[in-house]
Amino acid sequence: MDIFLQLIVNGLLLGGAYAIISIGLTLIFGVVRVVNFAHGELLMIGMYAVFLASQQLGWHPYVSAIPVALMLFVTGAVIQRFVIQPLLKADPHIQIFATVGVSTALLNLGLLIFGADVRQISPGFGAESFQLGELSIVSGQLVTFLMAIALVGGLHVFLQRTYVGRAFRAVSQHRYAASLMGVNVDRMYVYAFGLGAACVGLAAALLSTQYPVFPTVGSYFTLTAFVVVVLGGMGSLYGALIGALLIGLVDSLAGYYISPDLKEVVYFVIFILILVVRPTGLLGLGRGSE
Amino acid sequence: MLKVHDLRAGYGKSEVLRGISFEVNRGEVVTIVGVNGAGKSTTLKTLCGVVRAQSGRITFDGADISNRPANEIVERGLTMIPEGRQLFPFLTVKDNLLMGAYKKAARSTVAKRYEEVLEMFPRVRERLAQHAGSLSGGEQQMVAIARGMMASPKLLIFDEPSLGLSPLLVEMMFEIIEKITAQGITVLIVEQNVFHTLKLADRGYVLENGEISLSGTGQELLDSDHVRRAYLGM
Known part of the structure; x- marks a missing residue:
């Protein structure tokens, strides 16, 4: 029983990490309608930035969170403005190829600059674990989980209550009508891509206390993030959170009760089942419903 | 308030509007009537910056708004x-x-x-x-x-407001438009429901094949033989 409870807690906390990455992905998809295959490489850039800030300036990863999120906001905005936007009128698969291109370019840039070595920060707080009754909890995982919840709450308020947030939802449902309301649609896309990338920046800072950085670190997380986003419903904020927690639980339970090597098999089976049975995801109502 | 001069617009190589001119003065209700495909919706979309004008001039409150971005045109008061x-x-x-x-x-x-x-x-x-x-x-x-x-x-544009509504709702809708004009909002309305619209409007234009074929006060157009024959089936 104790081990079961521990596995549940581990799974939920791991889900928090997946959630932050998936939220950015689902936001970009929901508003811009582009599947961002460069998402993992944005995470890699963020983690290297956190690593350099730690090594050169002695900053704790949590201190880097805001500056790195801002840096990635700009990176995302630049990608949208100069890579995706010129292709908006092209076929959607051209945009996908473009993000794959950005992904490959960034990945190789990472290899060129940093080499293939695995680098690890030793941050102190964030890496150690503490006991809570019978349970053992890694502090960094708990922080990540709480930040994921706070991020979903914050984005919810932003999307519901502010003019720009409402415009995000309006643009995702009906570009033409939104432009008739006076919304600068292209600018909203730039903001949305930037915001989605900024979420990854935040994730980079939070994950750097627990995970090492290397050029392909992104693919490890984003493959899972894609499963999460499809599971929750593409473009759905709460879907991403719930999907992430579910995948975290599956990861943790299947890794223990079945086999660590087979846990990915389990969640890809779930992924395929969702695609077959409910292609709009758990919380998706169909196109533009978020 | 709104002046359109020799406006040409279309999609790709097909020209839909072949040099139309009309104007809407402050406080007026102006209508553009015409059959499907005459270019009514294209006219409005060009005004709103959704379709590009190939040539001609659109001025609103004295400022040239031809081919300005849609959001800027909305900011200027044209919805x-x-x-x-x-x-x-x-x-x-x-x-x-x-x-x-x-x-x-x-x-x-x-x-x-x-x-x-x-x-x-x-x-x-x-x-x-x-x-x-x-x-x-x-x-x-x-x-x-x-x-x-x-x-x-400042200027509210209606594109086919009665489309797909039951006769009772159409009556109701035109009552609402009357209420809106009573508030002093200038209205430009495009309709296929010619009879109702011309009764409501101060002035009207008849658009045929991308050109203005006739213009006058609402009553003049209602009385014109051409409008009666072609649009009212009388």
Whole structure:
């Protein structure tokens, strides 16, 4: 029983990490309608930035969170403005190829600059674990989980209550009508891509206390993030959170009760089942419903 | 207020508007009537910056707005209620209305405007929390008009407001447009429902094959043989 409870807690906390990455992905998809295959490489850039800030300036990863999120906001905005936007009128698969291109370019840039070595920060707080009754909890995982919840709450308020947030939802449902309301649609896309990338920046800072950085670190997380986003419903904020927690639980339970090597098999089976049975995801109502 | 001079526009190589000129003066209700494919919607989309003008000039309150971005044109006070309503289906009615007040000039007075608009549309008030996509066609049209009113526009443009509505709702809709004009808002309305529109309008233009073939006061057009034969079946 104790081990079961521990596995549940581990799974939920791991889900928090997946959630932050998936939220950015689902936001970009929901508003811009582009599947961002460069998402993992944005995470890699963020983690290297956190690593350099730690090594050169002695900053704790949590201190880097805001500056790195801002840096990635700009990176995302630049990608949208100069890579995706010129292709908006092209076929959607051209945009996908473009993000794959950005992904490959960034990945190789990472290899060129940093080499293939695995680098690890030793941050102190964030890496150690503490006991809570019978349970053992890694502090960094708990922080990540709480930040994921706070991020979903914050984005919810932003999307519901502010003019720009409402415009995000309006643009995702009906570009033409939104432009008739006076919304600068292209600018909203730039903001949305930037915001989605900024979420990854935040994730980079939070994950750097627990995970090492290397050029392909992104693919490890984003493959899972894609499963999460499809599971929750593409473009759905709460879907991403719930999907992430579910995948975290599956990861943790299947890794223990079945086999660590087979846990990915389990969640890809779930992924395929969702695609077959409910292609709009758990919380998706169909196109533009978020 | 709005002056259109020798406007040409189209899609790709096909020219839809072949040099049309018309104007709308402050406080007027002006209508453009014509059959399907005459270029009515293209005219409006060009005014709103959605379709590019190939040549000609559109001025609004003295400023040249030809080929300006759509959002800038909205900021200047020209709002269109598009054909087919075009609500945000998964946004609540309330959020749809608030989107109507997106332009910067409308945001400071949004609370007051919201109450005024709901007073005009009591049925809309009952539906505020529902998704706009779940309403009936008539209710959606009311929301679309209410959303346009939220922008407090100087010139409100209606594109085929009676399309797809039952005869009873069409009557109701024209009553609402009359109420709007009574508030001093200038209105440009494009319709296939020629009889109703010409009765309501101060002046009208008949658009045929991308050209203005006839213009005059609403009554003059109603009395013209050409309009009676071609549009009213008399």
